[in-house]
Amino acid sequence: MEDVHRAGMPGLFAEVRADDEVWRGAVGVADLGTGRPVTADLRHRVGSITKTFTAAAVLQQVESGLIGLDAPIGRYLPQLVPGERGAAITVRMLINHTSGLAEYLPYAYPSLKTFPDPAGTRPQSLDDHRHTRFDPVELIEMGVTAPAVGVPGGAPGVYSNTNYLLLGQLLEQVTGASAEQCITRHVIERAGLRDTELPAGAYVDGPHSRLYESWFGMIDPPRDYSVYDMSFVGPSAALISTVADLNRFYAMLLAGEIVGPSSLEQMQRTTRVVSQEGKTIDYGLGLHPMEGPGEGVFWGHGGTVWGGGALAMTRADGRRQMAVAVNLQRWSRLDSSGRPQPHPIDAALAALFRVAMYG
Incomplete structure (x- = not known):
């Protein structure tokens, strides 16, 4: 972790579990202005782990x-x-992209539209939409009306947040509660996660780090x-959690308790x-595997x-876990x-993940 910090990461924190042993650590700062250190119990925006x-x-x-897993989405959301x-x-197909x-x-954030073309991508939209309250139906329409990136069920699929906003609308349609309420009641509370929402x-309630965006040096x-309206991703990537809660959730999920x-x-x-x-990766239903030099698939x-x-x-087998x-x-x-x-942070993080997962 010190190596990741030295390579240029302001702050990072982690929890690693091996059977009944638990290790937590934190290196670096949560606030570059004040020098406030990160701690391992901070609440954090965890992005697509939400999926x-x-x-x-x-x-x-x-x-x-x-819900029928192999039923057409048009049966439930014909208007979308x-x-x-x-x-x-x-x-x-929505769940596995x-x-x-x-x-x-790229349509909601037009300055990102030509990414990753270095001549075109600009970070301006990040500031324009800091406090924008997006309607998920309007975001879905942008994705549905945009040129398709593949045929339904075709391989390889293409990762798209549009899929998970539709799943949020699907949950609302069949349960009568918002996606956030449904996920909170049936997943977060079921797993006993006290610092996840x-x-x-x-705003991120409770102790948390500032979040520093470089946008490729631009x-x-x-x-x-760290202050940002997350309605632009909602049930796709808006979750706040802790490294301890994440390990608890995935342990329970893989034990068949969720x-x-x-x-x-x-x-x-x-x-x-x-x-x-x-990159082309293996992807399941909201999960993906990682295999390394050690024992077992993660x-x-x-x-x-x-x-x-x-x-x-x-x-x-649930016997070893890592959340960083x-x-x-x-x-x-x-x-x-x-x-x-390539950046030194990439190699340092890869080394950290290897040690955390395989010892």
Whole structure:
């Protein structure tokens, strides 16, 4: 962790569990202005780790018979995904990103539209929308009306937040509660997570770090985005949690205590998906696997927001876990082809993950 800090990360904190042993640590600062140190118990925006929580809430409704996993989304939300696409795209395809629906974010944040073209992407929209209250239906429409990125069920799929905003609307349609209420009641409270929430406003309650966004060196020095209206991602990436809560959640999920064994088996059936970074990964239903030089496959999710990030991974047998949070994002500069250049932080984080997961 010291190596990650020396490589340029302002602050990071983690919890690692091995059987009954628990290790927590924190290195660096939560506030560059005051020098306030990070601590391992800070609450943090964990980005797309939210997707595991949303997927679990949907699968609970599948178990109860209110949602068909392989039913067309048009059966439930014909006004949002009309016609042939609504008939062809299933709930499963939304959860595992094989729907072919485009990402809405470049349309909601127009200065990012040509990303990763270094001549075109600019961070201006990040400031323009700091306090914008987005309507999820309008964001979904941007993704649905944009050119498709694939055919329904095609491989590889393409990772898209549009899918998970639709899942939020699906939960609302079948339960009569908002997606946030449904996920809170049936996932967060079921797991006994006391420091985890889907926030209604722009602020992180309780002790937390500032979140520094570099946008590939275009914001220099990096700017604090810890105060931000998260309605632009909602049930896709708005979750606030702690490293301890994340480890508790994934341990319970993989033990079959959040969804039943058959649902967990579905979550661990993977397909090939192109990530937002342009890499092809294996992706299940709100979970993805990581394999390294040590024993066993790890399951979990990573996530980023403007300025913050986290990764949570649990070994399939539940006997070893890692959750790591960082307070700087997009630290790499882009090369002439628009791809992020290698940065010392990348290698230092990879080494940390290896040690945390495999000893």
